[in-house]
Amino acid sequence: MRVGYVVGRFPALSETFVINQMAGLLQRNFEVGVVCNGIAPEAHIDTSVEPLSTLMAGTRDWWGPAAGLRSRIATLPSGLRDKASTLLDRLSVRRLNSFDVIVAHFGHNGARVARLKKRGLITPPIITVFHGYDVGVPLHEKRLGEYRDLFKFGSLNLPVNDYFRRLLIEAGASDQKVSVHRMGIDVTQIPFTPQSRREVTLRLISVSRLIEKKGVEFALRAMSLVKKSKPEFDWQYTIVGDGPNREQLQQIAAEGDITDRVAFTGSLPHATVKEELRRSHVFVLPSVTAGNGDVEGIPVALMEAMAAGLTVVSTHHSGIPELIADRKTGFLAPEKDVAALADSILWIATHPEQCEQFAQDARLKVEQEYNAETLNDRFATIVSDVAKAGK
Structure with a gap:
């Protein structure tokens, strides 16, 4: 055929x-x-x-x-x-x-x-x-x-x-x-390797095109809020990808006084992206409806992160709640709600045992429905x- x-x-x-x-x-x-x-x-x-x-x-x-x-x-x-x-x-x-x-x-x-x-x-x-x-x-x-x-x-x-x-x-x-x-996604190509987050620097990551609907702006603003509310909290945030909003996002990071904790890598080969995911603890993709109406379907990047054992933080947006059950297989915040995103990340930082269970349930969800x-x-x-x- x-x-x-x-x-x-x-x-x-x-x-x-x-x-x-x-x-x-x-x-x-x-x-x-x-x-x-x-x-x-x-x-x-x-x-x-x-x-x-x-x-x-x-x-x-x-x-x-x-x-x-x-x-x-x-x-x-x-x-x-x-x-x-x-x-x-x-x-x-x-x-x-x-x-x-x-x-x-x-x-x-x-x-x-x-x-x-x-x-x-x-x-x-x-x-x-x-x-x-x-x-x-x-x-x-x-x-x-x-x-x-x-x-x-x-x-x-x-x-x-x-x-x-x-x-x-x-x-x-x-x-x-x-x-x-x-x-x-091909779950056989993504080993389940959750990283211990106890008494270590919390490593957050986003992998996406740097466009409005991916909501990276709100992730940066949330991390700025985290720094202000918990200055002693040790974290690093890696943003993988490129796009028309990169300079704007770098400016937001500078205005939020978090440039020392945020790395923009640009686009990377898929094998390198998988290695970055393996080293990380939390995957952040706070998707929003863009000004022109553009929306997500269900981002493959979220599936890959869940399969790899990361704790995912996203939003009540389009079909994402069909993939992520809030506080069961990840975390969901209202679109553009910076405070809710910051609260989720701080909760993750202080509840490693519960997040380990979330990661196992998330992997199972992907294996069963997104294989x-x-x-x-x-x-x-x-x-x-x-x-x-x-x-």
């Missing part, structure tokens, strides 16, 4: 969950091809190793030889830009029709394929995976209805959490065409069933 993935720029370090899902299908003897909106490997991605070596061989740009026109078309007025883009999308019709089923990651990519199906140009059934930005931003702008063609011509919509499922159904998707399918092997088995069945029904 041939499965065609439709994605944005490929491959992307911030979307390794997509690559991992593709790898899962390859391991189950599916053929996988990719249609993307720009072939541009990011730093720290080695395309010479598997599964990327195989995937890159089967990757094509939406516009093929005309891909060089993308920057020019982006400068056109919106109406003309949309017409030109739709016309150039037809260059991938033959490629898309060579697949038995199409899997689009992110709603806007699914909608792009659905427009071709609406015109009768392609025939394979469409599965669309919704992750966060593709739900939160159109919800904020009151335009979730723009997915109506996808809801009509797509075969199945797979939001990564139940919160998104409810929103898509409210926007007009048939409940029979919407089913939660979570992203997961990539189990989820990839389920996804392979979904793809096969949709392809058969679409013939």
